[in-house]
Amino acid sequence: MALQLYKIATVEVGSAGASSIAFTSIPSGYTDLKLVVSGRADGAFDWHQLYLELNGSTSISVRMLQGSGSAAASYNNSVGECGPIIGGSTATANTFGSAELYFPNYSSASNKSISVDGVSETNGTTIYQILSAGLYSSSSAISQITVKPKDASAVYRNFVQYSTATLYGIL
C-alpha cells in the first residue's frame, strides 16, 4: 500500500531564535494535517503557552484539560491558547516541550476542529500535560499555521535554537 503520511515541511530554529514558527501556502491536497512541535523559549520560566494562529487569525476557541503532576484542572479561552507545552529558560537544560496538533478536514468549507496533545518538561516537581480541543470558526481552508510562545507573564517570547516543527499531510 502507498504511504499515507507525508512530510510537508520542517522548520528548525537557528541561533538567532525566532518569535514564531509559520507554515504558509499549505497545499489543500490532503485530508488531515498533523503538526509536531518540539519547542523551548527564552522566557525565564519552566514553561510557555503555545499560541496558535490559523490563516493569521487567533480567534480560536479552546477547551483544555491540564494535569500538573499533582492536580487536574480545566480551562477555556478564545484566543488560540493551547496549553503550557513549550519549555522555558529555567527548565532543565536541553529540555524541550512537545506537542502534537491534529487538524482533520482542514480544507473543508465547514468550521475546523483541532485536537492538541502536549507536555512541558523539566526535572522538577511540576510539569504540565495537556489535552486541548480547539475550534476555528471559518469556512476557509487552512493555508497558514503559526505557533508562538507566550510566557507566564503573558509576554510573547522567542523560540530558542533547535526548536523544531514538522508539518505532515495525511491522506
Next chain:
Amino acid sequence: MSKTATYSLIESQTLGSATATVTFSSIPGTFTDLILIIRATTLSANYNMRFNGDTGTNYSDTSLWGNGSSAASYRSSNNTVIGLTYTSSGAPISRIQIQDYSNATTYKTVLTRQDDSVNAAGCNVGLWRNTAAITSISIVSPGTIPSGTTLKLYGIQAGNA
C-alpha cells in the same frame, strides 16, 4: 536505512445520511495497530464503539474530561460498548488507536482522544474482554450519527529499524 509505509488508509466513509451504525468490516490482519479518525458534524446523540459485532457486556472504559472549568473522570464496566463522546451535542473529533488488534491471545486495549471545543477535551482507555482478532469495528449510537460525519480507518505498519 530504508523506509516503509506508516499510515495506510484501509477505508474512508462519509455519511450521506444519518445512521445509527457505521461498520468497518473485513479488516485485514496485516498491520500492527489500527487508527480510526472520526470527525462528526453536529451530534444529537452520543456514539460508541464495539468490535466484531459483540453486543455482550464485555467492554469497559475509563475516561478523563475537562469541560473548560472543571476536570472529572468516569468509569464504566461490564458495558456493551466503549464510550467515545462526552455529551450528545457538539461536533467532536475522535482519535482511536487499537493496539495489536490482530492477535488471538490477549484482550484488546484501546486508547482514545476526544476533542470538542464546545463541550470538552478528554481521553479514554477501553478494554474489550475477548481474545479474538478484531476484524470489524462498529460505531454505534442510541440515536443517529449525523450526515456529513467522516470516518477514516488507517492501518499502522511497523517501520524498519
